[in-house]
Amino acid sequence: MKSKQIQLDELAQLVQGEPIGQNHLLLDGLASLPQAKAHQIAFVNGDKHIEDAQASQAGALIVTAAMREHLSNHQNFIIVDNPYLAFAILTHVFESKVTQRGIESTAQIDPSALIADDVYIGHYVVIGKNVVIGANTVIQSQTKIDDHVEIGKDCFIDSHVTITGEAKIADRVRIHANTVVGGEGFGFAPYQGKWNRIAQLGSVRIGHDVRIGSNCSIDRGALDDTILENGVIIDNLVQIAHNVRVGENTAIAAKCGIAGSTTIGKNCILAGACGVSGHISITDNVTLTGMSMVTGNILEPGTYSSGMGLLENSKWKRTVVRLRQLADVPLTKLVKQIDHMQAQIESIESTLKLRK
Structure with a gap:
């Protein structure tokens, strides 16, 4: 594939930056500081990378004005306030995109479906009754879009995705x-030692600019809809159960599981492998560190953690023993012991003062 070559000043314009050096220098890709070549551009994400930037062979660097003063080995720059953001924007310039449009001959599309003229629908895609697909959307091979699903404009649906449950995207x-969107939620009513399946009658609603990784399950609601608001980003291997609501711009990392009927606020971050119980609420601007287990409401913004950090094995074993011993002592007894110790300390302090 032939590389796309773009001038330094054109790249600067795309990120609203100031080009310094050879404005017409042709660059054909982004690279890390250690790996960059003379025909590539790299970014410097903070002062701690100045030394690597000095040694880099990159043809140009994305830096702040202050960083440039420490990079005497280089002549070509794009000056911006936020190099990492500029890098993120330029990744889209060099990204390989699906430019093909049209419908492959092996796709099966119900006659009632409304498909925009400029979409791409790949091989062996199956599209059901009354489906709506908006302009410039790409649907890759062997994806299944069930009846009454609606997909908006400029979407990208990768291979082997299933969208069902009358989901609205x-x-x-x-x-x-x-990934499966709109699959049956895990709802059962226990009676006389048996689980009685509850038919899931809700749907899934996904807002604008949402990103869902691979091998995820977003279950439809039992009655009310499961909702992902605008700007939510979800990593791979995430389970979101029925009737969950995730607020705008919340980020959920890999292997998180969110149980049913839980509400997560806006601008939250769930680091990897967090577990969230059902029927609880998490307010806006909450960060959960990795492997946190949330079993109750979080009503105040902030950073929360649970679990135990890594210890050398023998120390971990001793810690677990002590925790078990502590759990066997009634709380009231511990409080009394602490109060007694405090009284003794105060008595000793009073004696020492009298002696002086």
């Missing part, structure tokens, strides 16, 4: 391979 949504 807004614009600029990306869903990656092997």
Whole structure:
């Protein structure tokens, strides 16, 4: 594939930056500081990378004005306030995109479906009754879009995705391979030692600019809809159960599981492998560190953690023993012991003062 070559000043314009050096220098890609070549551009994400930047062979660097003063080995720059953001924007310039449009001959599309003229629908895609697919959307091979699903404009649906349950997906949504949206939620009513299946009658609603990774499950609601608001980003291997609501711009990392009927606020971050119980609420601007287990409401913004950090094995064993011993002592007894110790300390302090 032939590389796309773009001038330094054109790249600077795309990120609203100031080009310094050879404005017409042709660059054909982004690279890390250690790996960059003379025909590539790299970014410097903070002062701690100045030394690597000095040694880099990159043809140009994305830096702040202050960083440039420490980079005497280089002549070509794009000056911006936020190099990492500029890098993120330029990745889209060099990204390989699906430019093909049209419907492959092996796709099966119900006659009642409304498909925009400029979409791409790949081989062996199956599209059901009354489906709506918006302009400039790409649907890759062997994906299944069930009856009454609606997909907006400029979406990307990767291979082997299933979208069912009459899900409604807004614009600029990306869903990656092997993910299921709108599958049956895990709802059962126990009676006389048996589990009685509850039919899931709700749907899934996904807002604008949502990104869902591969191998995720977003279950439809039992009655009310499961909702992902605008700007939510979800990593691979995430389970979101029925009737969950996730607020705008919340990020959920890999292997998180969110149980049913839980509400998560806006601008939250769930680091990897967090578990969230059902029927609880998490307010806006909450960060959960990795492997946190949330079993109750979080009503105040902030950073929360649970579990135990890594210890050398023998120390971990001793810690667990002590925790078990502590758990066997009634709390009231511990409080009394602490109060007694405090009284003794105060008595000793009073004696020492009298002696002085």
